[in-house]
Each structure stands twice: as C-alpha cells, then as structure tokens.
Amino acid sequence: MRKSIATVCLSGTLTEKLTAAARAGFDGVEIFENDLLASPLAPEEIAARTADLGLRIDLYQPMRDIEAVPEELFARNLRRARHKFELMRRLGADTVLVCSSVCEQAVDDDALAAEQLGRLADLAQESGIRVAYEALAWGRHVSTYDHAWRIVEAADHPALGTCLDSFHILSRGSDPKGVEDIPGDKIFFLQLADAPLMAMDVLQWSRHYRCFPGQGGFDVAGLLRHVLNAGYDGPLSLEVFNDVFRQADAGRTALDGMRSLLALEENAGVSPLPAPVIPSGVAFAELATSDPEPVGELLTALGFTRTARHHGKPVDLWAQGEARVLVNAGTVGRRTDTTLAAVGLETADPAASARRAEALLAPALPKHRTAQDVPLESIAAPDGTEVLFCATGRPELPSWTDDFAATAESAGATALTIDHLALTQPWHHFDESVLFHRTVLGLSPHDTVELADPYGLFRSRALSAPSDGPRLVLNLAPSPEEGGETRARHVAFAVDDIVAAVHRFRAAGAALLRVPANYYDDLEARFDFAEGELETYRELGILYDRDERGGEFRHCYTETVGHVFFEFVQRSGGYAGFGAANAPIRLAAQRR
Amino acid sequence: MRKSIATVCLSGTLTEKLTAAARAGFDGVEIFENDLLASPLAPEEIAARTADLGLRIDLYQPMRDIEAVPEELFARNLRRARHKFELMRRLGADTVLVCSSVCEQAVDDDALAAEQLGRLADLAQESGIRVAYEALAWGRHVSTYDHAWRIVEAADHPALGTCLDSFHILSRGSDPKGVEDIPGDKIFFLQLADAPLMAMDVLQWSRHYRCFPGQGGFDVAGLLRHVLNAGYDGPLSLEVFNDVFRQADAGRTALDGMRSLLALEENAGVSPLPAPVIPSGVAFAELATSDPEPVGELLTALGFTRTARHHGKPVDLWAQGEARVLVNAGTVGRRTDTTLAAVGLETADPAASARRAEALLAPALPKHRTAQDVPLESIAAPDGTEVLFCATGRPELPSWTDDFAATAESAGATALTIDHLALTQPWHHFDESVLFHRTVLGLSPHDTVELADPYGLFRSRALSAPSDGPRLVLNLAPSPEEGGETRARHVAFAVDDIVAAVHRFRAAGAALLRVPANYYDDLEARFDFAEGELETYRELGILYDRDERGGEFRHCYTETVGHVFFEFVQRSGGYAGFGAANAPIRLAAQRR
Known part of the structure; x- marks a missing residue:
C-alpha cells in the first residue's frame, strides 16, 4: 500500500523533513500547517520540491474548530477555510483534515455539525478538495470514530468523508470492529500511531508520547485489518507527536517509521516480508580496542584462553567452553577505548537473515572485511553495533572461524x-x-x-x-x-x-x-x-x-x-x- | 522550625547528598533506603558522617507492605522489620516511615491493619523506635490521610503515629482541614512536596514530577497551616522524586529546596523574612562581549546613542529614551561572544532588596566591582545572570550612573x-x-x-x-x-x-x-x-x-x-x- 508520513513526525525544516521522507522510501506526506508557516518556501515551491522528491502531498492538516458553532462564528470559519483551500490549491493538496471541535462555543448538535460540515464540503468541492473529518479523542462533543462517522453519514456529501486515527480510536478504548461498518470509500484517510499504555490525560499522552506502530502497546495491526476489511485503499500514514523524535535526526526517524510500517503490513497480512530467521545463539562478542593488553589480562584471569588469531588482522579469539570473545586491535586511531562493537549471532540461514534485514531497511555492511576474508552477512544496528549472521561449525556454509588459525587449545574447564x-x-x-x-x-x-x-x-x-x-x-x-x-x-x-x-x-x-x-x-x-x-x-x-x-x-x-x-x-x-x-x-x- | 530533606531528592552518592544537605543549612535528613544500600559506608560510619556535618537522621524510609496481611506473611514482615530496626540502631535513626500496603495479599481490614501495626510498634518500641504510618495515594486499601489516622487511632500505641505527606494528601484532592482533628503529638512526621497540576496516574505523577513547595500547583502553605494548627512541632521535611533533580548538581538542588522551605514558612506565617521590595523597572541590561563593535553597530542602527563611558573600565552606556544598554568589553579572554550577562533593576530600597535576597540564600556578589566604583548591591541568579539593585536618579543613594561620565547627548527621538x-x-x-x-x-x-x-x-x-x-x-x-x-x-x-x-x-x-x-x-x-x-x-x-x-x-x-x-x-x-x-x-x- 502507499505509505505516507506527517511532517510533524520529523525534526527540522520542512525541506529537511521532505528529504528525509523521500530517502526513507515514503510515497507521500501530510503537510503539517506549522511546518509550512515556518518555511521560507512559497507553496508553489514546496509543491515543486515535493514532486521532485517523488512525493505526493496526501493531506494538509489540521483545520480546527470548524463545526457546530453559532452562524456568525461559522461564517468566519468558512472565510478561514477559503484562505486555506486557496493555499492547498497552490500546494497541490487535495485532502484536508478537519478535527472535531474543541472550541468552547461549539454546541452538542449533530444535525448542526452535519449541516455546517456539508457547507464546508461545498466550498471544498469547488476547489476539488475533499474534507476528512476526524474525532479527536478529546473533542468537545465528538470524541469517538463512530460518532464522527454518524455526522459524516448524515451530511451525505461526496466531498466529505472521515479520517480514522489509530491513536484516537485505541486510546479511548473504543472497539475498532465497528470500523467495518463504514463504507471504504467514505474513509478518506487513515493515520497510524501507537503509544505506550499509560494512565494519563489523553491530550498530553497524544502530544508527547505517541510512537510508531509496534513501539507501543496498541493493537495497530488489528485496527488496520478492520480498516482494510471496510474497503479502505488509501495511504497508510504515520502521524506521531513525540518529544524525542522532535530532537532526533529526521533521516533516522523516517527510516524507523518506514520499518514500522513494513512490519505492520506484514503483521496485518497486507504484504509479506522474507520470514524472520530467529537466531539460535551467540557465536561471539567482538570487542574493538586500540590496546588489547588490559582486556586480554582480564579475560585470562577469567579463565579464557587465546585460542586463535585472524589470518590477516590483529584479531584474537578468546574462548572458554562455548563462550567466544573476539578482541580486535585493528582499529587503532579510530577508537581509543575498549568497546563492545560487534555481535555474531548463530542463524540457520545467514543469507535469509540478511534478506529479512534488507527488506526491513537495515544497512548491510560489506560482506568481506578484507579481500582475503570469508564472506559474512552483516548489518548495522541503529546504535552502530555490527550484527554478523553466523553458521559456526556447519561445513556446508562459510564460517567466520575459517578466517582464524588455532594458536592454543582452550583450557575449557568451565562450561561457559x-x-x-x-x-x-x-x-x-x-x-x-x-x-x-x-x-x-x-x-x-x-x-x-x-x-x-x-x-x-x-x-x-x-x-x-x-x-x-x-x-x-x-x-x-x-x-x-x-x-x-x-x-x-x-x-x-x-x-x-x-x-x-x-x-x-x-x-x-x-x-x-x-x-x-x-x-x-x-x-x-x-x-x-x-x-x-x-x-x-x-x-x-x-x-x-x-x-x-x-x-x-x-x-x-x-x-x-x-x-x-x-x-x-x-x-x-x-x-x-x-x-x-x-x-x-x-x-x-x-x-x- | 527544623528543616529536613530526604536523600532521594538529591543526586549522587549518599556522602555527596549529606554534604549538600548540610551546606544548604538543613538540620536533618531522611535516609532513603536505596541510598544506604548503594553506599560503601557502614551504618555507623554514616551516623558519624551525618553527626560531623551537624545533621540529625530524622527518618529512615520506606518500610513497605507491612500490614493487613495473612499471619504467615506478617511473621516474615516482622522478621524483615527486626533487621531494619537493628540497622536503624546502628544508624542512630529513631523514626521509621511505614507506607500503606500495595501488596496483593493485603486485605481490606482496618482492625487487622491496626492490630499488626500495633505489633510492629511493640517491636519498634523495644529498640526505642517510633513508627510513622503514611497513606500512599495509591495504597491498596488505605490511600487517604484520614483513613491512615483512623487505623493509627485504633491501634492506640505510643510508638505508632502517622506521617503526613503533602503530595499524597493534595494529589487525591482530599480536604486538608481534617488534619486539624489529629492530635499534634500523633503526627510523627511531615513530608512536603509540590507538583504541577496534571491529569495522570498518581503513581507516575509522584515518582517523576514532584517538585519543591512553591514550584507546583498545590497549596502546600495552606496544608502546613492546618498541620501546625493540629500542634505538630517536628521537622518540615522535603521529599521529592523528580527526574530532573536526579540528574542535577546536589548542592544546587539542596539550596533550591532550602529556599523553597524558607518561602513556605513565610507564606504559612511560621517565620517572616525581610519583606520583598518589588522592582519598579529595569535600570539597564548589560551585555558582556570581547568585541563591542558588532553590537555597537546594531545599537546605532536601532537609534541608540553611546552616551557615557565607565570611568575605569571599557564599559559603554547606550541609551534611547528610557532604555539603557551597557556594553561591557572588559571581559576579554573570558567570553568570546556577546551575551546578556547582567540586569539592573530599579528598587525603592537596594539594601532591603539585598537583605531579602540574602535571607533567601541568593549568592551576594562583591559590592565594588573595582575599588573606585560606587558600591552596588548585586546578587547572582541561578543561571549566573548578575542582578544589580539600582536607585537611578535618586541623589540620596549611590547610583550606578555615578561611575559613568557623559560622552554625548542621547538623540532620544524615540520614547523607548x-x-x-x-x-x-x-x-x-x-x-x-x-x-x-x-x-x-x-x-x-x-x-x-x-x-x-x-x-x-x-x-x-x-x-x-x-x-x-x-x-x-x-x-x-x-x-x-x-x-x-x-x-x-x-x-x-x-x-x-x-x-x-x-x-x-x-x-x-x-x-x-x-x-x-x-x-x-x-x-x-x-x-x-x-x-x-x-x-x-x-x-x-x-x-x-x-x-x-x-x-x-x-x-x-x-x-x-x-x-x-x-x-x-x-x-x-x-x-x-x-x-x-x-x-x-x-x-x-x-x-x-
């Protein structure tokens, strides 16, 4: 399915956000209004930049406090909307998000809400724009998805549909099954976010603690299945407000978000990935150091024996029982202190492990550390740790041990x-x-x-x-x-x-x-x-x-x-x- | 009144915490068990260190999940308590905090709770220890201060009293007036904390967001008045769990806490401070720079005139209307870039302003910047900004302007x-x-x-x-x-x-x-x-x-x-x- 991300998920200028989204492979973006306001680029320039990056603007958001208000206030809201629709025309955006009102003047009157949203949709339609109405979990009178849908249904306007948001639905504890009662073509948009399960004010929870699907405690995949059963075929779009993301590198956050969506699609049965090959053990831990003496002394005192040396590099294998530690002194000048830099994991099929990792956007590292080395599948974890997929002691497959020549027998008294x-x-x-x-x-x-x-x-x-x-x-x-x-x-x-x-x-x-x-x-x-x-x-x-x-x-x-x-x-x-x-x-x- | 602080408020090792508390002028401490467990000092050494610093150990805390449990479990709890009482004897602590149980096996039976707390108090009494029973806001069956007091009252034991905690009382929205119904000599301890008003799970709120009285949204002074009306005359003790404090310098946090207690005592009418002298205006803003040219050019373009120069230092006074900016280039080698380093505030009585500041532990700065300068009262704000108390244009008082000689008239077209x-x-x-x-x-x-x-x-x-x-x-x-x-x-x-x-x-x-x-x-x-x-x-x-x-x-x-x-x-x-x-x-x- 098409994948989008809201610019509010990412840190930086609008240009930086768009670039990060494109590089991570997203098809589209939601433009968050504040990001546009702070940008020195004119809407036409943003449209051009977005197109150049291969992105579509799937949503402009948010439009707030529109519906179920006294007529005089609604007239002003329509005036505001007219300006925003003109902006969207310049931007080339065709769907706008309208959040259920939190305004004090809004009244609890579904018929009025439907009537005014219908008039908004009339205005939108003139500009070729669709209005996606969403229930905020803390909306003043409308706070559940089924309530928002009843209003949309009552308005019965071709340019008015609903927007579903996994956070707003699941944070309220609503039963997501009812989503299947909404006609798929009236679900104009789907926003996805997860969150850790917390007992706190839902507005604060939403604004600060949302995270990507699979990082929290909600069953986002279950919700997605209901939305797909309803017939939705629009984009899967991430919308996450998170204090940490706001301070993190946008490129990394975008990749993290894309990985989350790929795993979500697999989990919801939308599109498969190469099956995981769960590691069966740890082949070795690799320490990098510019001074191998102190750690060597410690390993010796702990009963380890230096049993082998790499054929071409200053890497020693220390062993005791089944436990193996590589001490790599080949990094002089790059690191000064001993660090745990790499991990070898035993897997039934290293190549399949690597295929899975690649499908989930893990950076693959060179198979040969040097030209003489045995080829090994390896990837970089987010923290920079190198993860090597190993098949130790399986003659049919290349093994990292082939690069090592024995220097001593392991004393091996202990079954470590x-x-x-x-x-x-x-x-x-x-x-x-x-x-x-x-x-x-x-x-x-x-x-x-x-x-x-x-x-x-x-x-x-x-x-x-x-x-x-x-x-x-x-x-x-x-x-x-x-x-x-x-x-x-x-x-x-x-x-x-x-x-x-x-x-x-x-x-x-x-x-x-x-x-x-x-x-x-x-x-x-x-x-x-x-x-x-x-x-x-x-x-x-x-x-x-x-x-x-x-x-x-x-x-x-x-x-x-x-x-x-x-x-x-x-x-x-x-x-x-x-x-x-x-x-x-x-x-x-x-x-x- | 005596002032105490719980070691959990402060960052660092137990020794660092004790030193910070003593330096800030506290009379006593609550020893938080985890701080003791992590310390390499034996209880006797901690007792000696505390005494050397002029501190009393006012409380050992917490003892959890004691009461209202099946007899077999209670026997184990008594065994645990016996060990802790022996520890307290070595430590020289005579009061222990017992929090209302959160244990799953605890039953909702006040008579059993009273009976078991009485037996705990029997054991405590043998060691000369008093038990202060406190209602945790999230206690399983006992979560309000009046409930805890009813149990203490029922137990009717001379070594059993209650501990009141402003967070637990005010976070629950309990009416603190009822505190006055507790006999003062049965209030064995008073813990004080404030918190920002938040709608969240009270346990998380307490563990991460507590702050010192006056920094949050609770009426801690109002509670204190009720506690004093009840006849309490023990220490005022700060107990704050705060993620930021845990990472901040212990010395600064302790001073901040002491300032909070001094202001609380003033607010509750316990002991007065020199009255505040509210500043009536800004005399000047002072910029420090090693290169006065760029900011001088900017000030000129903004309509300022360089109207005077300090008699002995490279400090220029720039003025426009009532707005004055000092540009101090006498800091070469110490700062590289232009900063806003000091603020002159107009006050009706600079000496009284300084007395108030001193009483609230603000670091006083030297009155004479150099021997030739006019004496000025000045203090350092927590962020390092120098705050000078000024009496500009009042001949009866020394003025900072006396150090300056006019060099030009202000163009002064604008009333700035x-x-x-x-x-x-x-x-x-x-x-x-x-x-x-x-x-x-x-x-x-x-x-x-x-x-x-x-x-x-x-x-x-x-x-x-x-x-x-x-x-x-x-x-x-x-x-x-x-x-x-x-x-x-x-x-x-x-x-x-x-x-x-x-x-x-x-x-x-x-x-x-x-x-x-x-x-x-x-x-x-x-x-x-x-x-x-x-x-x-x-x-x-x-x-x-x-x-x-x-x-x-x-x-x-x-x-x-x-x-x-x-x-x-x-x-x-x-x-x-x-x-x-x-x-x-x-x-x-x-x-x-």
Missing part, C-alpha cells in the same frame, strides 16, 4: 556460554532499537523496566529468542549529559556454579566489582538463605535476586575496562530476568 | 523603554529559576507556555511585577544537546509605533529577522486587518498576535549578534503576553 549482551543505547533511539531487534531478528521484547538510579532514571528492555537463543538487554543511559561508566556495555556469561567461578577468578587475580556490605544486610532482611550462603555472597561480591515463583539469579561483575565489563550469571528455577533490581547497586559501585 | 528580558535557562534549573525570581524579587509567575517547535519542545514562563515593573521571560532551551541560537537571550524594547520604528531601523541598515510569507497568509486567514495593515507587516517583518479580549501585540526581531538579539514590541488593548504563538516561527527563522 554467553547468557546475554547488554547494549547501552543513545536515548534518542531506544524505541527504534527495540523495534529493530524485534522485527529484523524476530526477538521478543520483555516489559520495560524503569528504576530510579542515584544519578537519573535507569530504563531497560530485554529481547530474547523464544527458546534458548540469544538475549539482548538494551539499557538507556540515564542522561544525555552522563558519560563514563553509564555508556559501558557488557557481556554476560552463564555459569553453572558462580561461587566456584568467583573463587577461581579471585585466585587468578581478576578485579571484580565491590558490592557494599549494606546490600547484604538488606538481602538478609528480605530472604531466607541456607546456612553460610549469604556470607559466601557477601565475601565474594555476588548479587542475588529471586522472582515471585522462587526462581533465583546469582550474578557478579568485573571492573570496567575502557567501556566494557563482564558479568557472570547463574540462573535456576526458571528465573528469566536480568537482576534489574540490583542495577542501581551496580551503577553506584561502578561510579566510585 | 525595556519591555522585558528573555533569559534562556539551562533545563536542569528552570523551576529553580522561577522560584528564585518569584521569592527573591517578589515577581508573579504567569502560566507556563509549552509549544511544539520543529526541533524540540519550547517551554516558557514569564514573571512580572504586579504594576508596571520589570518583566522577565524564562525560556527553556529545547534540548540539552541543542546549542547555538536556542541559547540566545534577548532584550525587548517597547515602542509606541512599531511600523515607524522599523522604517527607521531599515533606513539605518539594521539587520532584522526575516519572517516567511506563509506566516502572513495564515494571519490573513485568521484575523481581519485594516486595509493595507497586513501588507505593511509582511513587508517589514512584523509579527502579530491578538488575545481573546482583543488586545494586540506587534513585534519584530533583529538578527542575532553572538548570543544576543533584540526585540521591539508594541502592546495595545491590555495585551499581557509575549507573542508565544509566534515563537516557533522566530526559532525556525533564527535557525536558518
């Missing part, structure tokens, strides 16, 4: 695996990252966790494969001005016996994060432990959490090297979380 | 005055700045204006003197990462005839901000104008606004020099605003 990867996200793009990993990789998002942290607000959302596959934890840095440790990312390894592991780490001189004694006093108040158990944790710096069903989580952290640290976790009893309750303790300890 | 000063604020300290100017200067805040701007959210709040005195407009920069023009501040001059003024500016070559033609098309659609009026505005770049009562506002802007620009405004018909509706147009034009 990578439990999860924690990727700190820039605050502008948290929701974009969640949508990306959900749609491109087919991972399932967990609930968002929000915790007060001494220096800000800690926000975190995990995504995992349905079965035993990889887990990613996206953490939002508490503040854009915060730096240092809060940007640090980490790799968490799963062990069977964390107490034994920590004893080994200590013997080998690994620097572990120190946990305050007060934390253990609190654990003692909250939980019963076996004799001596808590003392062991206290002595070793092991953190503890227990879920409502008795599942247990024991974990500890290393000190940070550059912008990376490691975690060790021991899960039991079906514990599926990540010890979020302990995050403030960890963050405070890291800041010291 | 300073209409307002617009001071962009760092986002961390917006509410602090409003409280500062309201309490220290006695200005009255207008409603907050929030507007979507193409690059973020534009937030603005004006303060003005009741009669014809100075007006300050505090604008919040749209984003911490935004820079450039959005940081620019401006001086607005009032003229009688803006059309004539702009003709003169143009003839003199002043660079005025260009306003897009589309803006005027929209004005034409919205308003009726006299013949030719709109064309004049369009040609001259004059913006227009009209209020609901027909008051009119015509204004225009110069281009920006460094971080400063000028506005000219013509008010008529009692227009009291600042043309906020045009701010997005101005911001977009400035970004080009």
Whole structure:
C-alpha cells in the first residue's frame, strides 16, 4: 500500500523533513500547517520540491474548530477555510483534515455539525478538495470514530468523508470492529500511531508520547485489518507527536517509521516480508580496542584462553567452553577505548537473515572485511553495533572461524556460554532499537523496566529468542549529559556454579566489582538463605535476586575496562530476568 | 522550625547528598533506603558522617507492605522489620516511615491493619523506635490521610503515629482541614512536596514530577497551616522524586529546596523574612562581549546613542529614551561572544532588596566591582545572570550612573523603554529559576507556555511585577544537546509605533529577522486587518498576535549578534503576553 508520513513526525525544516521522507522510501506526506508557516518556501515551491522528491502531498492538516458553532462564528470559519483551500490549491493538496471541535462555543448538535460540515464540503468541492473529518479523542462533543462517522453519514456529501486515527480510536478504548461498518470509500484517510499504555490525560499522552506502530502497546495491526476489511485503499500514514523524535535526526526517524510500517503490513497480512530467521545463539562478542593488553589480562584471569588469531588482522579469539570473545586491535586511531562493537549471532540461514534485514531497511555492511576474508552477512544496528549472521561449525556454509588459525587449545574447564549482551543505547533511539531487534531478528521484547538510579532514571528492555537463543538487554543511559561508566556495555556469561567461578577468578587475580556490605544486610532482611550462603555472597561480591515463583539469579561483575565489563550469571528455577533490581547497586559501585 | 530533606531528592552518592544537605543549612535528613544500600559506608560510619556535618537522621524510609496481611506473611514482615530496626540502631535513626500496603495479599481490614501495626510498634518500641504510618495515594486499601489516622487511632500505641505527606494528601484532592482533628503529638512526621497540576496516574505523577513547595500547583502553605494548627512541632521535611533533580548538581538542588522551605514558612506565617521590595523597572541590561563593535553597530542602527563611558573600565552606556544598554568589553579572554550577562533593576530600597535576597540564600556578589566604583548591591541568579539593585536618579543613594561620565547627548527621538528580558535557562534549573525570581524579587509567575517547535519542545514562563515593573521571560532551551541560537537571550524594547520604528531601523541598515510569507497568509486567514495593515507587516517583518479580549501585540526581531538579539514590541488593548504563538516561527527563522 502507499505509505505516507506527517511532517510533524520529523525534526527540522520542512525541506529537511521532505528529504528525509523521500530517502526513507515514503510515497507521500501530510503537510503539517506549522511546518509550512515556518518555511521560507512559497507553496508553489514546496509543491515543486515535493514532486521532485517523488512525493505526493496526501493531506494538509489540521483545520480546527470548524463545526457546530453559532452562524456568525461559522461564517468566519468558512472565510478561514477559503484562505486555506486557496493555499492547498497552490500546494497541490487535495485532502484536508478537519478535527472535531474543541472550541468552547461549539454546541452538542449533530444535525448542526452535519449541516455546517456539508457547507464546508461545498466550498471544498469547488476547489476539488475533499474534507476528512476526524474525532479527536478529546473533542468537545465528538470524541469517538463512530460518532464522527454518524455526522459524516448524515451530511451525505461526496466531498466529505472521515479520517480514522489509530491513536484516537485505541486510546479511548473504543472497539475498532465497528470500523467495518463504514463504507471504504467514505474513509478518506487513515493515520497510524501507537503509544505506550499509560494512565494519563489523553491530550498530553497524544502530544508527547505517541510512537510508531509496534513501539507501543496498541493493537495497530488489528485496527488496520478492520480498516482494510471496510474497503479502505488509501495511504497508510504515520502521524506521531513525540518529544524525542522532535530532537532526533529526521533521516533516522523516517527510516524507523518506514520499518514500522513494513512490519505492520506484514503483521496485518497486507504484504509479506522474507520470514524472520530467529537466531539460535551467540557465536561471539567482538570487542574493538586500540590496546588489547588490559582486556586480554582480564579475560585470562577469567579463565579464557587465546585460542586463535585472524589470518590477516590483529584479531584474537578468546574462548572458554562455548563462550567466544573476539578482541580486535585493528582499529587503532579510530577508537581509543575498549568497546563492545560487534555481535555474531548463530542463524540457520545467514543469507535469509540478511534478506529479512534488507527488506526491513537495515544497512548491510560489506560482506568481506578484507579481500582475503570469508564472506559474512552483516548489518548495522541503529546504535552502530555490527550484527554478523553466523553458521559456526556447519561445513556446508562459510564460517567466520575459517578466517582464524588455532594458536592454543582452550583450557575449557568451565562450561561457559554467553547468557546475554547488554547494549547501552543513545536515548534518542531506544524505541527504534527495540523495534529493530524485534522485527529484523524476530526477538521478543520483555516489559520495560524503569528504576530510579542515584544519578537519573535507569530504563531497560530485554529481547530474547523464544527458546534458548540469544538475549539482548538494551539499557538507556540515564542522561544525555552522563558519560563514563553509564555508556559501558557488557557481556554476560552463564555459569553453572558462580561461587566456584568467583573463587577461581579471585585466585587468578581478576578485579571484580565491590558490592557494599549494606546490600547484604538488606538481602538478609528480605530472604531466607541456607546456612553460610549469604556470607559466601557477601565475601565474594555476588548479587542475588529471586522472582515471585522462587526462581533465583546469582550474578557478579568485573571492573570496567575502557567501556566494557563482564558479568557472570547463574540462573535456576526458571528465573528469566536480568537482576534489574540490583542495577542501581551496580551503577553506584561502578561510579566510585 | 527544623528543616529536613530526604536523600532521594538529591543526586549522587549518599556522602555527596549529606554534604549538600548540610551546606544548604538543613538540620536533618531522611535516609532513603536505596541510598544506604548503594553506599560503601557502614551504618555507623554514616551516623558519624551525618553527626560531623551537624545533621540529625530524622527518618529512615520506606518500610513497605507491612500490614493487613495473612499471619504467615506478617511473621516474615516482622522478621524483615527486626533487621531494619537493628540497622536503624546502628544508624542512630529513631523514626521509621511505614507506607500503606500495595501488596496483593493485603486485605481490606482496618482492625487487622491496626492490630499488626500495633505489633510492629511493640517491636519498634523495644529498640526505642517510633513508627510513622503514611497513606500512599495509591495504597491498596488505605490511600487517604484520614483513613491512615483512623487505623493509627485504633491501634492506640505510643510508638505508632502517622506521617503526613503533602503530595499524597493534595494529589487525591482530599480536604486538608481534617488534619486539624489529629492530635499534634500523633503526627510523627511531615513530608512536603509540590507538583504541577496534571491529569495522570498518581503513581507516575509522584515518582517523576514532584517538585519543591512553591514550584507546583498545590497549596502546600495552606496544608502546613492546618498541620501546625493540629500542634505538630517536628521537622518540615522535603521529599521529592523528580527526574530532573536526579540528574542535577546536589548542592544546587539542596539550596533550591532550602529556599523553597524558607518561602513556605513565610507564606504559612511560621517565620517572616525581610519583606520583598518589588522592582519598579529595569535600570539597564548589560551585555558582556570581547568585541563591542558588532553590537555597537546594531545599537546605532536601532537609534541608540553611546552616551557615557565607565570611568575605569571599557564599559559603554547606550541609551534611547528610557532604555539603557551597557556594553561591557572588559571581559576579554573570558567570553568570546556577546551575551546578556547582567540586569539592573530599579528598587525603592537596594539594601532591603539585598537583605531579602540574602535571607533567601541568593549568592551576594562583591559590592565594588573595582575599588573606585560606587558600591552596588548585586546578587547572582541561578543561571549566573548578575542582578544589580539600582536607585537611578535618586541623589540620596549611590547610583550606578555615578561611575559613568557623559560622552554625548542621547538623540532620544524615540520614547523607548525595556519591555522585558528573555533569559534562556539551562533545563536542569528552570523551576529553580522561577522560584528564585518569584521569592527573591517578589515577581508573579504567569502560566507556563509549552509549544511544539520543529526541533524540540519550547517551554516558557514569564514573571512580572504586579504594576508596571520589570518583566522577565524564562525560556527553556529545547534540548540539552541543542546549542547555538536556542541559547540566545534577548532584550525587548517597547515602542509606541512599531511600523515607524522599523522604517527607521531599515533606513539605518539594521539587520532584522526575516519572517516567511506563509506566516502572513495564515494571519490573513485568521484575523481581519485594516486595509493595507497586513501588507505593511509582511513587508517589514512584523509579527502579530491578538488575545481573546482583543488586545494586540506587534513585534519584530533583529538578527542575532553572538548570543544576543533584540526585540521591539508594541502592546495595545491590555495585551499581557509575549507573542508565544509566534515563537516557533522566530526559532525556525533564527535557525536558518
């Protein structure tokens, strides 16, 4: 279907917004009036620019407080509309959005509303314009889609139809099934937005917290199916008011919006995408550094062995059990500090994974890092992390391991695996990252966790494969001005016996994060432990959490090297979380 | 009265929080459990540190989900409480906050709640501890202060009292008058917080948007009067959860909180402050620059004359009518660009103004800028702006003009005055700045204006003197990462005839901000104008606004020099605003 985006979704000047929409592949735009007013371009110039970019102006919006008012006021409203229709003629826009009135002088009189909207439509028709009447969720007398439709139906005018908006419908808790009772050709427009489920004033909710479909809690795909069943065949148009989007790069936001629509079409059964290939595990975590010594020392103390080296680049493979860490020192001059730069994910079909990613607009990275390298499918995640699709140990497919030559056997005493990867996200793009990993990789998002942290607000959302596959934890840095440790990312390894592991780490001189004694006093108040158990944790710096069903989580952290640290976790009893309750303790300890 | 602050109000480690509280002059603190858990200091060390700083630990908090639960669960809760009482003994804290339960297993049984709270109080009493029971606004069965008091009354235990919290009481819309029915000695604690009036889930509202008394919309002083009438004589304690405070400097936040309590005591009639001396006008605006040429050229083109020079420093006085601008070039090497650095306010009694400011913890600046200068009372506002208290043209008092020697007569054709000063604020300290100017200067805040701007959210709040005195407009920069023009501040001059003024500016070559033609098309659609009026505005770049009562506002802007620009405004018909509706147009034009 045609895809549009309202200019209000994007940051910047009107020209920047149009360019971003075109580059992301949209077919059309809604021109938001304020964007036009602030633009130095004349309407004819905007029309030309839009056409040059291959975009159609699908809607001009909004026209407010028109209907169900005293005649004298309505006459002034018609005068205002005449000016706007003239503007639309110059702009080449043929549909205008009229929002249900919030004006104090509006009366609760559907017949009057229908009569006046009919007269507005008469005027519009003279200019070849269609009027799409929409119920604002906070409209004074008209606040539901079925009410707006009854008025449109009563007016019975060829130039008057309704506009449906998923936010206005779903935020009110209206049953969207009734949409199917509206004739498709009277649905003049469809605006799509999602929102996190919040109990707050619907106007504030709408103005600040809307997000793209799939990023919130509404069943936008379900609504879309009803609208399509009604026979609607106009554009799918995103209209999102969001304080974060307003400050973010327009090009990225537009791509995020397009990805959201593609996933929505798939979800609603409109048009398929290459099926997701859900990763089955983590092949490796790759650290980039200009100084591999400190992290190498730490890995050694943690029981890792440097088992192989890349044939042509200064990249070492460190292994322990099934856990593999690449340390890439080939980035001298570009980075100064150790970072978690890439992730290798095991997939049943790397090429199919890449096709899915490409269809969802993930930037593909070069298959060959150098001419000698084995070809690998890889993409860039929104945060810049490189995601490589791997087929480790499957002779029929090229494997990243073919680029490595063994240098030593893994000591391999411990059955280590990578439990999860924690990727700190820039605050502008948290929701974009969640949508990306959900749609491109087919991972399932967990609930968002929000915790007060001494220096800000800690926000975190995990995504995992349905079965035993990889887990990613996206953490939002508490503040854009915060730096240092809060940007640090980490790799968490799963062990069977964390107490034994920590004893080994200590013997080998690994620097572990120190946990305050007060934390253990609190654990003692909250939980019963076996004799001596808590003392062991206290002595070793092991953190503890227990879920409502008795599942247990024991974990500890290393000190940070550059912008990376490691975690060790021991899960039991079906514990599926990540010890979020302990995050403030960890963050405070890291800041010291 | 004793003044306390909860550590949760402040950013940083527990040690940083305690230090900030002591420096701001608090007598005591509430220790928030999470701050203690994350601290590497043992409870005894925290007790010693607190005592060294001259602080008392007035409360340990919170203890949650204690009461009205099945016996087996209550036994576990008592076990937990025993640990916490032992902790409090080590800490030297003698009062604990117990919040009404939100636990799913809690039952709606006041008798059981009273019985169990009584048993908790028995245990507390053994350790010399008092239990203060508080109704959370979102408590499962107990959510109002009178309900909590009924349970405390029923328990009838000397170690059990109630804790009142202004947020929990006022957010529910409870009538606070009933507080007077509680015996004062059973009110064990009083927590104070304000909040902006918002229609949202009360838990989210409380966790993220609380602010200090006087910064929100609640009548905290009215509540305090009721609590004092009841006979309460414990501490006034601030308990504020606020996402911005969590990221701001703890020392500044603590001072802001103390200023809020001092103003609250004055407001509630508890203890007076030196009376405010409301400024009667603006003596001058002072620009600091390392290059006075560009701004001098602009001032000349705007009709200003350089009328005097400071006797000992490179400071020029530019004047036109009653409007005076100082250009201070004595800051070479410290600043690179022109900024609005200081404001001179006319006051009936500069020394009294300074006494009020000092009592409200405003940092006093040296009276003599150099040894030769006339002594002037001056203070630093939260944003760093220097505020000087002036007595211009009053021979009995020293005047800033005594430091200046005339160099030329003012051409003075135009009756210019300073209409307002617009001071962009760092986002961390917006509410602090409003409280500062309201309490220290006695200005009255207008409603907050929030507007979507193409690059973020534009937030603005004006303060003005009741009669014809100075007006300050505090604008919040749209984003911490935004820079450039959005940081620019401006001086607005009032003229009688803006059309004539702009003709003169143009003839003199002043660079005025260009306003897009589309803006005027929209004005034409919205308003009726006299013949030719709109064309004049369009040609001259004059913006227009009209209020609901027909008051009119015509204004225009110069281009920006460094971080400063000028506005000219013509008010008529009692227009009291600042043309906020045009701010997005101005911001977009400035970004080009």
